[in-house]
Amino acid sequence: TGSEKQGAKAYYVSTPIYYVNDAPHLGHAYTTVAGDVLSRWHRQRGEKVWYLTGTDEHGQKIMRTAEANGVTPQEWADKLVTEAWKPLWEHLEIANDDFIRTTQKRHTDRVQEFVQDLYDKGEIYKGGYEGPYCVGCEEYKLPGELLDGEGEYAGQKLCPIHKKPVEILSEENYFFKLSEYGEKLLAHYEANPGFIQPESARNEVVNFVRQGLQDLSISRSTFDWGIPIPWDDKHVIYVWVDALLNYATAVGYNENQAKFEETFPADVHLVGKDILRFHAVIWPAMLMAQGLPLPGKIAANGWLMVGGEKMSKSNLTGIKPQDLTSHFGVDAYRWYFLRAIAFGQDGSFSWEDFSARYTSELANDYGNLASRVAAMVGKYFGGELPASTADGEAERAIHDGLTKAVTEADRRIGDDLDFQGGILAVFDFVKQVNGYITEQEPWKVAKDTSDEGKARLATILYTAAESLRAVAVLLNPVMPETSQKLWDSLGAAASLGALADQKIGEAGEWGRLPAGTTVTKGAVLFPRLEEKPTA
Numbered sequence: 001t002g003s004e005k006q007g008a009k010a011y012y013v014s015t016p017i018y019y020v021n022d023a024p025h026l027g028h029a030y031t032t033v034a035g036d037v038l039s040r041w042h043r044q045r046g047e048k049v050w051y052l053t054g055t056d057e058h059g060q061k062i063m064r065t066a067e068a069n070g071v072t073p074q075e076w077a078d079k080l081v082t083e084a085w086k087p088l089w090e091h092l093e094i095a096n097d098d099f100i101r102t103t104q105k106r107h108t109d110r111v112q113e114f115v116q117d118l119y120d121k122g123e124i125y126k127g128g129y130e131g132p133y134c135v136g137c138e139e140y141k142l143p144g145e146l147l148d149g150e151g152e153y154a155g156q157k158l159c160p161i162h163k164k165p166v167e168i169l170s171e172e173n174y175f176f177k178l179s180e181y182g183e184k185l186l187a188h189y190e191a192n193p194g195f196i197q198p199e200s201a202r203n204e205v206v207n208f209v210r211q212g213l214q215d216l217s218i219s220r221s222t223f224d225w226g227i228p229i230p231w232d233d234k235h236v237i238y239v240w241v242d243a244l245l246n247y248a249t250a251v252g253y254n255e256n257q258a259k260f261e262e263t264f265p266a267d268v269h270l271v272g273k274d275i276l277r278f279h280a281v282i283w284p285a286m287l288m289a290q291g292l293p294l295p296g297k298i299a300a301n302g303w304l305m306v307g308g309e310k311m312s313k314s315n316l317t318g319i320k321p322q323d324l325t326s327h328f329g330v331d332a333y334r335w336y337f338l339r340a341i342a343f344g345q346d347g348s349f350s351w352e353d354f355s356a357r358y359t360s361e362l363a364n365d366y367g368n369l370a371s372r373v374a375a376m377v378g379k380y381f382g383g384e385l386p387a388s389t390a391d392g393e394a395e396r397a398i399h400d401g402l403t404k405a406v407t408e409a410d411r412r413i414g415d416d417l418d419f420q421g422g423i424l425a426v427f428d429f430v431k432q433v434n435g436y437i438t439e440q441e442p443w444k445v446a447k448d449t450s451d452e453g454k455a456r457l458a459t460i461l462y463t464a465a466e467s468l469r470a471v472a473v474l475l476n477p478v479m480p481e482t483s484q485k486l487w488d489s490l491g492a493a494a495s496l497g498a499l500a501d502q503k504i505g506e507a508g509e510w511g512r513l514p515a516g517t518t519v520t521k522g523a524v525l526f527p528r529l530e531e532k533p534t535a
């Protein structure tokens with residue numbers, strides 16, 4: 001967009017790369033939408049941004065799913081990526097800059113080089129290991145964290161996350177000397193209090209590392225769906241080591257030095273709580289071992305729950321993202337989860353809550369404000385935005401309210417990843433503007449045909465329209481389609497240019513929308529909801 005700082009490091013945001021054993025569900029979409037809003041926000045700050053997502057395609061979980069479906073793992077992954085994952089991200093308006101797949105050569109070659117390099121540096125050795133393994137997690141478990149099975153699983157030990165029996169694996173494997181990094185990791189957490197977010201996640205990781213780290217088995221020899229260990233092709237690289245490296249291989253590690261330096265490390269790795277340790281312990285240790293810089297922040301989102309249970313591939317509760325977008329629209333979908341749940345906390349989804357918030361906050365507060373203002377500019381000024389010439393105390397309160405909303409939203413969304421707080425700051429402003437119109441009663445002022453009356457009416461409608469101009473900019477990262485409709489209805493592009501080029505820093509500059517623009521009663525922002533579909 002021209003105003004990007006040349007040569008500056010990109011603000012780099014990542015999502016987890018998701019397993020392709022199944023189609024994406026609400027939980028995956030939650031993390032990916034959050035990353036999209038964060039990266040769009042930073043783009044609108046005028047920063048250079050790199051937003052990465054992708055898919056994790058190796059390991060036993062994928063291999064077994066493919067086998068069960070009678071195809072090769074690669075065929076299975078190709079099908080899921082092209083038929084399920086990429087289409088959903090497009091549907092949800094995810095503006096990722098790249099999509100990495102761990103079966104791509106640009107990834108597999110670089111992963112082999114990375115691991116070979118660690119081996120050459122003496123960070124990897126051969127050893128034996130036997131222990132309980134959960135295929136769902138693709139992770140060895142500690143005996144102490146297992147649950148006792150009941151009913152059909154009586155007498156067996158279960159994974160605490162998947163509640164399925166673990167398997168005892170015994171392998172001769174290659175190990176990464178993770179145990180040597182405990183002190184360095186603790187020192188890093190100490191020196192960088194914002195490294196792990198939220199606080200509860202940080203505490204969990206610190207406690208875990210304080211208990212002492214074991215070396216990490218980084219190869220598998222009981223199956224072959226993975227990247228071969230370069231010096232011993234009877235082994236494949238552990239799927240988590242392979243997967244974590246996507247954050248480096250996707251941005252030019254060992255391949256495009258300029259790109260790598262301009263992008264790496266990530267400013268924010270967005271993850272779910274389930275994969276926090278991989279990102280906050282193993283990944284930084286791998287980078288330390290190579291002398292590479294560490295990411296700025298690991299931000300863990302909480303669980304999306306339905307009916308009190310974590311939403312997962314095996315507990316889909318029957319609701320697909322598309323079921324919600326077809327009812328509420330894509331923008332409302334993007335908005336809802338970030339608005340309803342404090343980021344980092346668990347939160348429940350219910351159809352009733354979504355419907356209630358849609359109607360009161362989106363349709364009534366926001367949508368009606370936009371349509372009322374456009375209708376009045378049409379009715380009283382023939383659709384030509386009047387100039388504001390009679391600003392008084394009420395208008396100054398609106399100007400102040402906007403300044404506050406911009407500062408608050410920018411800090412909360414852009415810096416703190418407090419999406420809920422940031423969205424609320426903007427919606428508080430929307431409420432304030434609604435209150436202003438109710439108090440000023442432009443429909444009554446319109447009856448006063450004196451010059452003073454006309455100036456008041458013009459001022460009220462300009463103030464409301466200019467407020468909406470700012471709201472469109474501030475909500476663009478969250479609801480891009482709606483903001484565009486509003487932008488069109490305000491006739492803003494003719495003088496201010498494209499919506500995507502509007503900067504957050506300028507959103508609060510009062511008076512940017514010039515008088516004289518053509519205001520039209522555009523498309524309804526949030527149509528009345530249909531009856532809830534019956535399952």
Ligand code: ME8
Binds near residue numbers: 018027275
């Ligand atoms: O773990 N609530 O992939 P995955 C909130 N391939 N977020 C949820 C969620 C829920 N109920 N369910 C899933 C993997 N998520 C690895 C990652 S990264 C180098 C490798 C989100 O397909 C959340 O972000 O199991 C979680 O961490 C991720 O999906 C797990 O996706």
